[in-house]
Amino acid sequence: MFRMIEDVLPPEAVAELVQIAATSKFVDGRVSNPHSRVKNNTQLHEQGAAERVGQVVARALLGNREFFDIAFPKAIAPPILARYEPQMNYGLHPDAAMMQTPTGALRSDLSCTVFLNDPASYDGGALRVQLGSGEMRFKGRPGSAVVYPSMTLHEVEPVTRGQRLVAITFIQSRIADPVKRDLLYELNEVAALEGNNMLPENFSRLQAVQFNLMRRWTDHP
Template sequence: MLTPKTVPAAFSPAECDRILALAKTAPRREAQLVGQQHDPSQRRATLSWLDEAEETGWVADRLADLVRVANRESFGFDLTEFAESAQVAEYPAATGGHFDWHADIGEGPVARRRKLTLVVQLSDPGAYAGGALEIMPSAQVIAAPRERGSAILFPSFLLHRVTPVTEGTRASLTQWVHGPAFR
């Protein structure tokens, strides 16, 4: 079984603040599903893509380091690139922020090559209620750590969700890592 890999303190609280500030300089969009579909019953969040913000190279470098170590220690996948930009997602309680059960591998030439998903917790855990990132590697659901700056990596084919945020706003950074098809 390929279980998620957690990395405590992958980013410091000051770095989380910096990422959130950078995301605010990029255009914000209503979150969509793979294939540019919009379904608020499935997903309600706003997104900023870090490739649309300046001075984010340090974030990409850190994510690459996290992926390199986690893949070597836990997954052993054939990974070739980051074919998509990292995204910052905000899930506000005021708009019913959530993302129902889904896998990140999807239709389309890029989404079908997703192999690893990396999620970094940007919000302070006291800034929101609900909003748990849950991953289902088997019949038992695993909750991702809520500590600010912690990261979790998991195979993109695993089902996962963000439960509804009931107070405040949850923010996270997501990066997908791509490679040839699983065999």
């Protein structure tokens, strides 16, 4: 499942995060991945500011219905504010399968990038996801987010002008299997779009399928 979600963050939240970035200390991005040979960016490294970024982004994501319906989130890693200046990039890589967070280990099923500045203000810097011999590229408007499978090979292409500012996080889904997760999302969408057009008894049967698949496929609460 690849999904661009618009307006995850309202303008005032975007402005707050941009202001935090402008007034806070950033360090080499490899502080969170010291063995990486392809990571070339900077990230926020002030505890109070980082905690505020995490609160704003996590609350917005978990309060967004489209994100919730896509991800079936069980846990979300503390979001990180990352910055790319000219000549910076993040080479082709998969995201780690298991991550340590303040609340324990998290399995990364989905990755999420929240865009914070105007894509016209910088050149390059697209999130490129490799799909076999094909690819997808994303550069979103401020406040938008892209959700994609953590198991994919992906990269941030070199920035050649301006500054790319994003928040990134990782999600453990209640449905680990990506095929099952996508099937249930589609089933839920059809039920939401067409349920009012169905006979009540047929809609009840459809709901039984939805709920029983959730019981079979989700992790324990």
